[in-house]
Amino acid sequence: MSAGIILGIIGTILGIVLAIASKIFHVEIDPRIEEVEEILPQANCGACGFAGCASYAEAVVKGNAEITDCTPGGEEVSNKIAEILGVEKESKDKKVAIIHCNANFNQMDKKFEYEGIDSCRGASLALGGDLICEYGCLGYYDCKESCPFDAIYISENRVPRIDEDKCTACGVCIEKCPKNLIDYKPYSKEVDVLCKSKEKGAEAKKKCETACIACSLCEKNCPVDAIHVKDNLAVIDYDKCISCGKCAEVCPTNAIEDKVLENTDLEKRDKPKIIDDKCVGCTICAKNCPVEAIEGEVKEVHKIDKSICVACGICVSKCPQDAIDWKHSKNKE
Structure with a gap:
């Protein structure tokens, strides 16, 4: 009896202590965090720069993230977040991935016959890959297999391409590419350099028919000074680019793509x-x-x-x- 009474007293005292502690150390949670988290797509892809949707919801409510950072949610989610937070949403051009390779795998020469693991990462461990162009896509499609939004498809030339309407800029394909051929570009821009080779012109052309040969014709014909040849490779400054297509029109190797017109005929635009x-x-x-x-x-x-x-x-x-x-x-x- 006495032991039971003592335990009861101890339990009561501990309960009172815990109740007091919960009051003293109580942290007020902003109810808007839960509201924001509920409208997020729960992809937990990390495209926003945070570990998951819960972390992003907390950050955006506290003002440590932009309301437009959830790329999988797109315009609809950012509008809802703005409504919950009572703020005005600034327009923001969404980012999409781009693969900087325009090779024709049906014509590409190889250094050797690779018979290892059927993946780009595995092939890259064998002397940097089996292609003669060390800057080219290896074509084992790790990026396509890893894309959680089915935003990568294979072109007629067997090169992976980005479906920009599906892409959420989650960055998974960027991490998977061992050749560092994938990065981000603004969705609204229609002209892109599809090459990463830094070989000198003649050598680059010998290894790939669609390689940038650093001829500088694009640079000379750009009306807004938005493209320059650096380290034997044409690079577009998307902040200046107006997607006019003039660089693609004069590129002799088709290393520059103009999505408005595949034949890059400016007169037909x-x-x-x-x-x-x-x-x-x-x-x-x-x-x-x-x-x-x-x-x-x-x-x-x-x-x-x-x-x-x-x-x-x-x-x-x-x-x-x-x-x-x-x-x-x-x-x-």
Whole structure:
């Protein structure tokens, strides 16, 4: 009896101590964290820069992450987060992955016949891979197999390609590629260099027909100084690039891709058109045109010279009257 009474007293005392401690050390949890976590896709992919959706939810509520950082959730999730937090969402061009290789595996020469593990990582351990071009995609598709969003497909040339509408920039494919051929680019940009070779021109061309040969024609023809040859490789500055396609048009090896037109024929590209009854002659479009293709006096309807226009879409985004019509979806959005 006495032992039971003593244990009961001890239990009561400990209970009181724990109750007091819980009050003293209680940490208030912001209920918005749970609300944000509930609307996240629960992919736990790490694209936001945090360990998982729970960590991101806490960080975004505390102001340590951007509301647009959840790329799998896209526009819908970022809008909901903005609503929960009571803030205004800034527009942000989403990131997508890009594979910098445009080789034709049906014609690529090999250094030797590889018979090891059927993976890029395994093949890369054998003298850097079996391809004669040490900068090229090995073609065992570790990136495709690892993509959790089925955003990588195989082209006719047997080279992996990114489906940009499905890509969430989670970074899994980047980690899986042993040749470091994959990185990020802005979704809205339509022109990309599909090569990573830093060999000198003649040697690069000998190993791959679609290699960048550092001829600098792209650099010389870019109207906005957005592409430069560095270490024998053309590199695009996406902050400057207007996706006009001129670099792709003059590239002799097709190392530069223009997604608007596969044949990179600038003359066939859809050009913007000014709607006469909407234009108020504010001159904003003309001032922002990088190639000076727009003419017109103040308070007069402006005109676009299609022979000069490179269809970059800047005038469309700058026009305050929505007076410029253009069918090109990505930049128009």
